[in-house]
Amino acid sequence: MIAPLQAALTARGYTDLTPVQTAVTDPALGHADLLVSAQTGSGKTVGFGLALGPTLLGDEPLFEMAAAPLALVIAPTRELALQVKRELGWLYAETGAVTASCVGGMDMRDERRALARGVHIVVATPGRLRDHIMRGSIDLTAIRGVVLDEADEMLDLGFREDLEFILGECPDTRRTLLFSATVPAQIARLAQTYQKDAVRVATTTGERQHADITYQAMMVANHDAENAIINTLRYHEAPNAIVFCNTRAMVNRVTTRLSNRGFPVVALSGELTQSERTNALQAMRDGRARVCVATDVAARGIDLPNLDLVVHAELPSNFETLLHRSGRTGRAGRKGTSALIVTPKVRSKAMRVLKGAKLEADWIDAPSADAVRAQDEARLLSDPMWTDPVTEAEADMVAKLASNFSAEQLAAALLRIHGQRHSAPEHLSDVTGEKAPKTRAPFGPSVWFSVTGGRDDGIEVRRLLPILCNAGDITKDDIGAIRITDDTSYVELKADSADGFAQALGPAMQIEGGATVTRLKDVPDAARQPKPRFTPKPKQQGKRVWDENRSAAPRRKPKPDAAPVEWNDDPTPRQRKPKPNAKPAAPRKPKAETQLEKAIKDGSVKAPKKPRHKAGGKGKPTGAPKVGKYNSKKNKARRAAAQGGTQPPRRKS
Template identity: 50%
Template sequence: MPFPIKNPALARALAARGYNDPTEVQLAVLAPEAEDRDLLVSAQTGSGKTVAFGLALASTILGDAERLPATILPLVLVIAPTRELALQVHAELTWLYEQAGGRVVSCVGGMDARREQRLLAAGCHIVVGTPGRLQDHINRGALKLDECEAVVLDEADEMLDLGFKDELEFILSAAPESRRTLLFSATIAREIANLARKYQQNALRIDTVARNQPHADIEYRAIRVGGHEIEQGLVNLLRFHDSRALVFCSTRDTVRHLHASLLARGFNAVALSGELSQSERNTALNALREGRAQVCIATDVAARGLDLPDLDLVIHADLPTNKASLLHRSGRTGRAGRKGMCLVLVSPSKRRRAELLLGSANIEAIWQDPPTAAQIKARDQERLLEDEILTAAPSEDELALGAKLLERQDAATIAAALIRLYRSHLPEPANVTIQAHAPREPFAARPERGPRPARENAPFERPVRENTPYERRTDNAPMAWFRSPIGRKHNADPKWLIPLICRLGGITKAEIGAIRIFDRETKFEISAPVAEAFAAAITAPGVTDLLVEPSTAPGAGPARDPGPRPEKTKFIRPARPEGGKPTEQERRRKNKVLKKTY
């Protein structure tokens, strides 16, 4: 179905960009009942919302004319939550209104504010910016909204989550009351509805996706991996899928660490976080869009609104904080009708949290283990055999050079050299310990308690304190002993030792055996199947929370020969010389004896 566009300039712009079939949200905003009205729109990520509100504005600022009128003050103001999204909206509206003579100016933090002031003073039709920078330009008098005919709030829920409520109210109050207000959001929460009631008039609500409906074009997979092997699992996933990927982390420190690690392994990776300058963030995104980088490690700053058309893979190295973050992160793939894949790395200690998170988003994920080195090498062989370097028709120069090679070497040697050349630029896969953890069984109903037996009037007897105050396992499963130089004198207690051991070693409570706390050290058992991975985790660089090393069972070491005990020598006080005066200590001792006698 073609776009129902009356304006020829916009129609030509859409055709030049290959927009032939409108999406559901684009058809909804172009319907006759939505013309020149305030709109409250909710649509899933990747559904073409930017082009949708760009087309919806045409009836207000362009009408039947083919070109926009000359103006100094802006006619449209678009507010976006992040710098990246604002710059992306600026680029989309620029090509959409280019043939109509539209001038679009961006105003975002991190860019040259004086340059933005000069562009605003020269006149423009549309201004796109972030709330803080727009408020700053309004306060300085560089941005005047006296002739503003429409205001668009893109990703309004994210702006409220980021704490821009005061800035939004200030900007909306500065615009004329007769303006159109278009509010676009992925979800219509209570705060969004309150904002719409306050600043919109007779708004038309448009819902283009069923509530609690996951993205149909995204396949979700939960990857089981040890807590200390998140990085190794990430490396193997990137090698196995070999596609453009966006990896999300929860902190800037994790972004720096993973970015440096992937670069050292040979990946073409870029980083994206709030600590980078705007020019550095733009460079990273352009490298990913243009194919010069294959992997982008990012915080949630990249989760909103970024359009990466060829992105096939999203990986959650750290679990999202909530359902909205999960959906917006994952929505960077599977856009504009393309299929995408979302991988969630889940350690054993966070499995329950991951299940609750996926369940709240109504997502049925496929649980699987990370690919092994053997599976990755088999996948490399398949890609090599299907590579276009082997299927493309050779040129005459290539055939001539091939004939010279065959004169010097046989075909098998040349093929082996080709394989070595192909593998030389591939990062090595990592060794990952597959830890299969069965899903938790539902909790059984607690049986009703009977009457409590009467307590006998027997004296309370405190149990004798032994060296084994904590025993977890009574079976005969094979175990390995470890020790830490922390004992009773350091307030060692299983209540805080067990979570610390689980976190450092990437294991669960069920894999910890007996814990024996002595005066100056603590010895504990680890299940033998995971003991080797536990030993590798506690000796990894950067693990300084607790010193742990392999040990023997208490009392299992060789008996120590104390040797002959040295004879004690009694101190003999030298005799006072005859006629000498008694010392002060002797006088005190004499007086003490006299007091006891009398």
């Protein structure tokens, strides 16, 4: 390992490397491209920072003067990109590396000036980096290494085209490191296209996910979900905690509720501006806030210090989201707790998500008010301040308190002051999770009876049961199983009630409707078969034989056949339905003859000859003009003269 990087790790308190850091820094890998799959929070940022060292520095301990960038680190979100920049900043501090960030929401002019001054490592989001490339603000000719951090999330967010464009602009001699929590088919295709003989490094195991995280599924009543969040935060009193919600509206609701109860809380959602998001995260880092309420997208990739508790106010939609949420805690060897708030409505979904993630959770009740108070007392008694020596600045006040008040008064005042600093816990309703199945005492010895009539006769359990109770002077507790076949029904009675039942029916052994009841010696075959889950109701063909007092429902009388339509008897084509009271059509009047037609008919005038047409003409008379309007007065006169055999008028010269 390069000496400045080793010194930075030692100064940071690193004694051992995580599995992913050890795997990617293996000298046997050389400068090969890597496809790394590792869990969230496994130290991937420091891992690819160490892996890039030999590629960027070679054998030199320090960088040369900054010019064109040597490495690109691409992250899906602004927060993750800025976080990666901070991590690489302290890791490469002793090498003289100059790092710059290019992320959305920041001033592009400042980024352009930083690139113009010269940088060694650029950390960027895909969209903003593509903008700089297209504007010519960044020179990629000297790129030696490219890192795609959280590649699966970038593809999920729709950055595939941007990534392909960026990788296509980089030199072919680059080294490409692709880090992803999972390696689906689209990640494999991306690696096959833009990596050369990539070495697959897998540090995840399918047996146990997030071994440093304790998963708890807390059962609460439907109306106590928000109260359970308050009690969970109070019970653990983690230095930093994050509460995940599925929607912005739920984030605002939970944030308001926690703020009203006195929790130092901030919110992260898509509706916040970049400055508001930055201020919220900074408040969590410097201790001004202790609880962060966020959506999945807004909290993607963020790393908060001392984050020991993750609360799922609403269950994630899939197990991948559960792993990404829970991966915010239990990082760098620290222990963490992931608590799922589970109501009876979503219990099955919680079990399905945990099973998909191959996780085993402790199913417990949410912390009650008494449990929170007991935990407060335990923390107070175990506080190391009880054994701290009294300082000189405190000595005078301690003496005054001891002389003016008794030990009991001091202890009571301490408890009151301690209680005022914390929000009071909420009282939760008792919840049992799943409803316990109803248990029935063993039925004991029994006797079976058969009843004439079955499913085809319309017999149903809901009507047969009261008839048997009334006729046999028994209760429903004396009746066991009832099985109804197509033609016969079978009833199970307690052995000590069978004789009284038969005596109440009388010698005829009949019940209402005339159905006959017969005592059986053995259990019928129908009783040995399982009860059908669904029995369709039969279609009533008439009166039920076992109930003479019940008449069959009257059927709808069919409509009488319509009388034939007279207008449809004549098979003439295109018939039309006659209108009522239609008047007969008036006969057409003959066309009146013109004076010319009358003269020709009388013989006083000879009929004009048919006009001659020009060969190939359009059928116009010979005397018709070749030019001008066809229906002008002169043309009409010429056509009339041509038809009458006279000479058409000449145009005056």
